[in-house]
Amino acid sequence: MFIIETENLTKYYNKNIGIKDINLTVSKGEIFGLAGPSGAGKSTIVNILLNFIFPSAGSAQILGMDSTKKSAKFKRYINYIPSHAYYYAIMTPLDIFKNAISFYKLKNNDIIYKLSDLFNINLHKQVSMLTKLDMKKISIILAFMTNPQLIIMEEPFYELDEDTAKILLELIETKNRDGMSIFWTSQNEKGMRHLCNRVAKIENGEIIDIIENKKEMISSNHIKKVTLSCKDIPLGILKGIAGDSLKIKDGYIFFDYSGDVGQLLSVLNDYNVKDLSITDSNLGEIALYSNED
Amino acid sequence: MNIVNLEFKQRKKSFIIWLASCIFLIILFMLLHQAMISGQIERPIFFKIINITKILGFTSISSDNIQFDTYFIYFYQYIFLIQCIFCTLLGADILRKEETSNTIQYLYSMPISRAKIYFSKFISALLLSTMFIVVIWVVLFCLIALLQPSSIATLLLNRKILLIVFYTYLTAVAYLTLGLFISLLFKISTSSVIIGGILFLITYIIGFSSELEYLSFYKYIDPGHFLYHFNELKAILLISAIIIFFIAGMILYKKRDFKIN
Numbered sequence: 263m264f265i266i267e268t269e270n271l272t273k274y275y276n277k278n279i280g281i282k283d284i285n286l287t288v289s290k291g292e293i294f295g296l297a298g299p300s301g302a303g304k305s306t307i308v309n310i311l312l313n314f315i316f317p318s319a320g321s322a323q324i325l326g327m328d329s330t331k332k333s334a335k336f337k338r339y340i341n342y343i344p345s346h347a348y349y350y351a352i353m354t355p356l357d358i359f360k361n362a363i364s365f366y367k368l369k370n371n372d373i374i375y376k377l378s379d380l381f382n383i384n385l386h387k388q389v390s391m392l393t394k395l396d397m398k399k400i401s402i403i404l405a406f407m408t409n410p411q412l413i414i415m416e417e418p419f420y421e422l423d424e425d426t427a428k429i430l431l432e433l434i435e436t437k438n439r440d441g442m443s444i445f446w447t448s449q450n451e452k453g454m455r456h457l458c459n460r461v462a463k464i465e466n467g468e469i470i471d472i473i474e475n476k477k478e479m480i481s482s483n484h485i486k487k488v489t490l491s492c493k494d495i496p497l498g499i500l501k502g503i504a505g506d507s508l509k510i511k512d513g514y515i516f517f518d519y520s521g522d523v524g525q526l527l528s529v530l531n532d533y534n535v536k537d538l539s540i541t542d543s544n545l546g547e548i549a550l551y552s553n554e555d
Numbered sequence: 556m557n558i559v560n561l562e563f564k565q566r567k568k569s570f571i572i573w574l575a576s577c578i579f580l581i582i583l584f585m586l587l588h589q590a591m592i593s594g595q596i597e598r599p600i601f602f603k604i605i606n607i608t609k610i611l612g613f614t615s616i617s618s619d620n621i622q623f624d625t626y627f628i629y630f631y632q633y634i635f636l637i638q639c640i641f642c643t644l645l646g647a648d649i650l651r652k653e654e655t656s657n658t659i660q661y662l663y664s665m666p667i668s669r670a671k672i673y674f675s676k677f678i679s680a681l682l683l684s685t686m687f688i689v690v691i692w693v694v695l696f697c698l699i700a701l702l703q704p705s706s707i708a709t710l711l712l713n714r715k716i717l718l719i720v721f722y723t724y725l726t727a728v729a730y731l732t733l734g735l736f737i738s739l740l741f742k743i744s745t746s747s748v749i750i751g752g753i754l755f756l757i758t759y760i761i762g763f764s765s766e767l768e769y770l771s772f773y774k775y776i777d778p779g780h781f782l783y784h785f786n787e788l789k790a791i792l793l794i795s796a797i798i799i800f801f802i803a804g805m806i807l808y809k810k811r812d813f814k815i816n
Contacts, residue, residue: 305815312664315812334668342664346816348657352564358661364557365665404661 263326265290265412265443266311270320273306273467280306281467283320290411293434293444295475297451298464304447306467308414311445312342325411338366341410345417347401349389355400356385359407366408377403380429394421402430412443419453431457488519490530491537503529558662558672562649562679570683577637577687578694584630585698627699627710628719634691635723640755642684642727646734647751649680654743654814663813673808677735677801684731688724725793730755732800739807743814 266288273280281303288294296304309315311322313333322329324336349358359374378385381399389397398421405413419427434444434457448454454461455475463471488504491514500508503526504517514537519526523540530538650673653659662672700707710716734751741750762771 309813309815314660314663314815316810334666334671337664337666342660344660346657347660348816349661350561350565350658351656352567353561357564361557361561362661362665365667 263290264288264323265292265325266294266445267323268307268311268320269322271307271310271317271322272319273303273310273315274318279467281310281464284464284467284469286462286469288412288443288445290443291438291441292460293438293446293458295451295454295458295461296445296447296464297449297454297461299449302464303467304464305416307464308342308416308445308447311414312337339410340412340414341405341408343398343401343405343413343415343418345420346394347397349397349400351388351390353389354386355383355389355392355396355403358389358400359385359403362404362407368408373407374403377406380433381426395423395426398422399426402426402433406433406437409437410442412445413437414445416447417449418446419448486519486523487541488515488517488526489537489539490515490535492530492533492535495530495533495535499529558667558675559679559682562676563683565652566645566683570687573637573641574687574690577634577641577691580637581630581634581691581695581698584633585702588626588630589702627706627716631695631719634695635726638684638688638691638723638727639730640751641687642680642731643734643755644748644751645680645683646731647738647754648747649676649735650808651738651743651747655747657816659813660815669809669811670805673805677732677804680731680735681728684727685724688727692720722790722793725790725797729793729796729800730758732797732804733758736800736804736807739804739811 264287266286268284268286271284271286272282284303284307286294286296286307296307298304306315310317311324311329313329316330325339327336329336353361355378356374359378360371363371363374374385381403383396383399383403387396389400392400402418405415418430422430438444444457446454446458451461451463451473458475461473461475462469463473493513495515500515500517503519503521504515507516507518509516519540526540653662653672663669696707696711699710734754737754738747738750758771
């Protein structure tokens with residue numbers, strides 16, 4: 263059984279086509295990406311999967327259940343991260359989490375506090391006072407709170423800072439290893455390639471290609487971007503550390519590094535380094551691409 | 556209960572404002588009557604008010620009569636008007652607000668059916684309307700007991716007054732379900748206040764015509780009218796309308812494409 267299966271899914275908005283004959287499958291434990299420009303039909307597919315709207319033709323099955331008929335039932339096992347999150351202005355994040363938990367009839371609230379600590383969110387501040395970043399954090403916590411079998415996420419890294427993006431990536435990786443499936447939509451296919459098993463490209467409401475991906479896990483394969491300013495380090499030493507990625511421009515040295523950061527620092531310690539920055543290149547790429555829209 | 560709680564939290568502020576305004580109006584009417592009796596206000600001014608309201612179709616009481624129970628019926632029309640407007644606006648807004656504020660995205664991603672959202676929203680609106688009407692009646696009778704102690708027993712023993720209490724409640728609920736149903740026919744970008752306001756105004760104006768009287772809920776139980784023209788058929792029609800609009804609204808809501816931003 264597929265986690266998601268659509269058959270000739272079609273949606274018209276009056277006479278305009280939203281999506282046409284979409285046939286997709288997402289397997290258990292798969293991270294599936296749906297990439298396409300704005301207006302390509304990504305949100306229409308998500309809205310049909312979540313039964314926010316009805317298809318004009320075709321069908322969608324989630325966990326083997328029809329998206330239009332068994333929505334309340336399959337939503338016990340799936341969650342959703344919207345690209346722009348909206349909540350009730352007079353409530354606090356704690357009110358929202360407790361309200362959400364009550365729909366699932368869960369008695370243990372510990373997970374709320376654990377995830378809130380992880381994402382560093384003030385549970386007692388009114389939603390009307392929160393930033394877009396906080397709103398996005400709420401949507402992420404809501405999505406992971408009930409340990410679902412599937413998370414549907416639209417531009418999950420949009421509006422996130424680098425620290426939060428990193429926490430989210432690690433959470434996705436961990437939960438995915440435990441068997442959670444992810445349906446991820448974004449405008450940028452490149453940003454998805456590090457995590458997705460497959461990426462479908464959609465344009466003008468039609469799937470034009472599905473690419474099999476070899477995942478490059480972020481946490482298991484840290485490629486860091488190093489930038490430094492140092493005049494006395496010999497070129498030979500630099501080439502030994504940096505390999506082919508070495509670039510020198512305006513007195514700054516740039517290279518990619520995947521080795522042990524401690525060793526790198528001990529080498530650099532012997533020279534007069536004036537400026538040094540080490541960033542996670544994959545994470546930066548995902549966050550950058552996702553924030554481009 | 557989680558949706559009902561949500562709704563109560565969200566609407567607490569506007570509910571209090573509506574209630575306070577209505578209670579303020581009741582106090583004004585009570586003081587007006589007190590002033591009239593004590594001669595602080597000349598009777599002709601009061602009669603002028605009655606004449607104006609007669610032109611507007613509000614009243615059918617005699618201007619020679621300022622007995623309290625008749626005066627009560629006269630000013631209760633205005634309170635009833637506010638109750639009906641409150642219920643129509645609430646009905647028109649209760650489902651739409653989730654979409655206009657985009658919170659439907661949160662609510663409907665929860666494991667809950669559309670039918671349950673609809674039913675819970677209706678129950679929330681019904682409870683809020685009932686609270687609104689009950690609190691007004693309690694305040695009304697408390698003020699009468701305080702300012703017109705001799706009239707309270709007469710009012711409470713008057714079967715027609717008690718029938719008015721019951722049927723005005725039914726009318727308010729009919730307006731609530733009508734607002735709920737009509738709001739689902741409009742595009743989400745149309746303001747609920749406009750929908751509710753226009754809806755109420757149309758039904759109110761229709762009530763002026765005796766030929767179209769049966770199309771206006773307001774005229775079914777118009778308190779001034781009620782004493783003279785009430786019949787059980789109107790009550791049956793009112794209850795039927797509540798059931799029909801509730802079911803029709805449910806069908807529309809279950810088939811609706813939500814507006815998601």
